[in-house]
Amino acid sequence: MPELPEVEVIRRGLAPLLVGRRFLGVTAGDKRLRQQSPLAQLRRWLPGRVISKLRRRGKYLLFELSGGVTLLIHLGMTGRLMAAPPPSPALAHVHLQFNLEGGLNLLYQDVRRFGQVLVYPPGVEPAPLAAVGVEPFSRKLTPEWLLTQAKGRSRPLKNFLLDARLVAGIGNIYACEILFATGLHPATPVSRLTLADWDRVLAATRRILKHAIAKGGTTVSDYLNSRGETGLFQLELMVYGRAGEPCLRCGEPINRLVQAGRSSFFCPHCQKLN
Numbered sequence: 001m002p003e004l005p006e007v008e009v010i011r012r013g014l015a016p017l018l019v020g021r022r023f024l025g026v027t028a029g030d031k032r033l034r035q036q037s038p039l040a041q042l043r044r045w046l047p048g049r050v051i052s053k054l055r056r057r058g059k060y061l062l063f064e065l066s067g068g069v070t071l072l073i074h075l076g077m078t079g080r081l082m083a084a085p086p087p088s089p090a091l092a093h094v095h096l097q098f099n100l101e102g103g104l105n106l107l108y109q110d111v112r113r114f115g116q117v118l119v120y121p122p123g124v125e126p127a128p129l130a131a132v133g134v135e136p137f138s139r140k141l142t143p144e145w146l147l148t149q150a151k152g153r154s155r156p157l158k159n160f161l162l163d164a165r166l167v168a169g170i171g172n173i174y175a176c177e178i179l180f181a182t183g184l185h186p187a188t189p190v191s192r193l194t195l196a197d198w199d200r201v202l203a204a205t206r207r208i209l210k211h212a213i214a215k216g217g218t219t220v221s222d223y224l225n226s227r228g229e230t231g232l233f234q235l236e237l238m239v240y241g242r243a244g245e246p247c248l249r250c251g252e253p254i255n256r257l258v259q260a261g262r263s264s265f266f267c268p269h270c271q272k273l274n
C-alpha cells in the first residue's frame with residue numbers, strides 16, 4: 001500500500017509532466033472504483049481545465065485545476081498513476097484514462113479498486129481532507145504536541161503512529177521502521193513516552209520518510225512509480241517483513257506481533273517493553 005513517501009515520489013514524477021497541461025477528455029473502463037465520481041461528473045468538471053498545481057496531503061494527491069476545481073486521487077491498496085503518450089499501453093485494470101493536451105495520457109490502474117478518484121467543484125473542500133492529520137514535515141508537528149496528544153492514553157505507540165487523523169501518511173511499513181530506529185516497543189502505551197522519547201520518534205519519522213522519498217519509495221508487493229519503476233527503500237528495511245530473520249543490529253530473531261489487524265515487526269532485544 002503506498003504510504004507518504006511513495007505518494008510523494010509519484011507527485012514529484014508527475015508534476016513536471018502535468019502542471020500547465022489542460023484536460024481534454026476522460027474515458028473509463030467497465031468497472032468503477034469503490035469511491036469514484038461518476039464519469040459524467042468527471043466529464044463535466046475536467047475537460048478544458050488546466051492543472052495549476054499538483055499537491056500531496058497525507059496519502060492524497062490533489063490536482064488543483066483552473067477555476068478552482070480539485071481532482072483528488074488516493075491510490076488505495078494497489079493504485080498506480082502513469083503518464084504516457086498515446087497510444088496508451090494495453091494494460092489490464094486501467095479504470096480511468098485522462099487525455100491531456102500536448103499528447104499525454106494519465107492512466108489510473110488499480111487491480112483491487114480500493115482507490116479514490118473524486119472531483120470537487122469550485123469552492124468545495126474535498127471531504128476526505130477533513131480527517132487528515134498534521135503533515136510529518138510540518139512545523140506544527142512538535143514533540144510537545146505529540147506529548148499532549150498522548151497524555152493519559154494507554155493506546156499502543158504503533159497504533160498511535162498509524163492513526164492518520166493525528167499524523168498523516170505513516171503506514172505500516174514506516175511505522176515499524178520508525179519504532180526500530182527509536183528502540184521503542186510497538187506495544188508501549190503512549191502515555192509512558194517522555195518529551196525526549198517523542199523528540200526521538202519525530203526525528204526518526206522525518207529522517208526515515210525523507211530517506212525513503214530519496215530512494216524512490218518502498219516496493220514490497222506492487223508499488224511502482226509514475227514511470228513504472230520500483231522503489232529501492234525495501235533494500236534498507238531493518239525489520240518490516242523480516243520475521244524470524246536476524247536483527248541487523250544484534251542478531252536476535254525479529255518478532256511479529258498483530259496489532260489492530262496489522263503485523264508489527266520488531267526486535268525483542270533492541271525494542272524492550274519497559
Ligand SMILES: [Zn+2]
Binds near residue numbers: 248249251252269271
Ligand atoms: Zn536487535
